[in-house]
Amino acid sequence: MENEKHDLMRTIQIKFPRLSKGQKLIAEYILKHYDKAAFMTASKLGISVGVSESTVVRFANELGFSGYPKLQKALQELIKNKLTTVQRIELSNAFISEEDSLKGVLKADMENIRVTLEKINQNTFNEVINSIFAAKRIYIIGLRSSTALSEFLGFYLNLILDNVHVINYGISDIFEQIINISSDDLLIGIGFPRYAARTIEALSFAKSRSTKVVAITDSLLSPLATEADYTLIAQSNMASFVDSLVAPLSVINALIVAVGLKEKHKISKTFSDLENIWEEYRVYSYKNMEDK
Template identity: 25%
Template sequence: MQEVSAIYTIRSKYQSLSTKEKMIADFILEHPKESVNPSIEKLAERIGISESTMVRFARKLGYNGYQRFRIALARETIPKSEQLYETEVSEGEEVLGMVFKNTQQALLETLQTVDRKAFKNAADLIYRSRSVYLMGLGGSNILAQDAYHKLIRIGLDCQYTSDFHMQLMLASQAGGHDVALIISHTGEGYDTLALAEELRGNECKLIVLTSNIRSPLAKLGDAVLSVSTYGSRIVAESFSARIASLVLIDALYVEILELMGYAGMENLNRMRTVIAKRRI
């Protein structure tokens, strides 16, 4: 069954909207594509209304929440190529060059905007922790696994699993001497927030790696590491954000190794020795 147009729904229910809701409708009808990418906070601020009014507006149109409405709006206003990746592919443009260009731009913007103090704090929290919990769901789970692969090389006590329920179980065992690195592109998923809230409830320190620094997840973090996305945040599996996250994890690894000094290098060399024995 084909989904009803979000634009059509706004127009058909326009007369039943309140004055403030009509302000939202007017803005979206006049700027449909520009209304997709900003977060709910930024769009509400731009229109001059509250976030709660945005949510009520979406529900009055028949959507479960603002994010569902936003996705529906994107489907009819954002080109298919931009929904698949992060930017529209112009006619005749080489896809290979476009993908590399976007990734390079995301890396550059991340380097320029990442909070250096938060980065140093995150490395110190991991260095001083008893155990490091590495968590992420969906595409972010791959990033968490990469962080796990890096940190066990230098002898840190790391906890990782790919299953959500197992992650919840691990979170229930964390304590005040531990730290968790939670990775989420949007920072808005219910399950990711459940992990963060369980960890915080157990007084575990929380490092958040996300491209949405105004997200509910980021607000729970003791240290927030932000990655830039070159394009639309509506693309939940943002490719350029993933690459920038991997590089930021590499940088964390090197920073922690610096803090560990001789002990870290000894652990790294022991790992290299045992792996070398398995090579022809």
């Protein structure tokens, strides 16, 4: 990562003397504020430095990119795992106004789902489903902000299957919870920038035991993907201190539904039994139903 950053910044420095006056302004801004520039459109970057949008596009071409989106993507790849929470808050203030926060966030999440639909591989998805049913035991790990995703996946898979274990922080260490993992098992790792180091270590440990590994992450360049046999891509871009987990959750929903469709008769009985238990032990409020 540091080498890639150095190479891009070095390219800008080398080409700097030959750039036009307007392009030099862009170069100086990126060298100083590349973390912010990565989330700016060509138009917004131009406004920020006082040049036209076409000048920004020509600057990207001068660096060897086919267009500004390619340069923007290169910058995002450099910084997405490096942004601190404080930097994310600054980005939120710069790109999502208080008045437009609702529409801005919803539109960003819609875009994440759209891109995920384009990127995700159906054959890989099918292989993951097959691996779930072939596994003796299924372990799920997602830490930090991904804990919500791993708990959600574990909750529903536990209603369908009887061999699911969610790994989390508690009395025992992560490795103590997977000490008996083997080649007959499956580990599903969930992680998005900033990637939790312990999740990556758990995937690496599972690989050392010849366990089949599935990663649900944002890119094939993700450190989780490098440890995985199968990778399901879900975009999580958000210029905010809050991680966008809408697209990852949608992919997880699809996994749960696909597994459930293969076990229709079993889950029908399970939920029938659960309805009786829920009613007997007042798990849910039945007040409105009684009023009727």
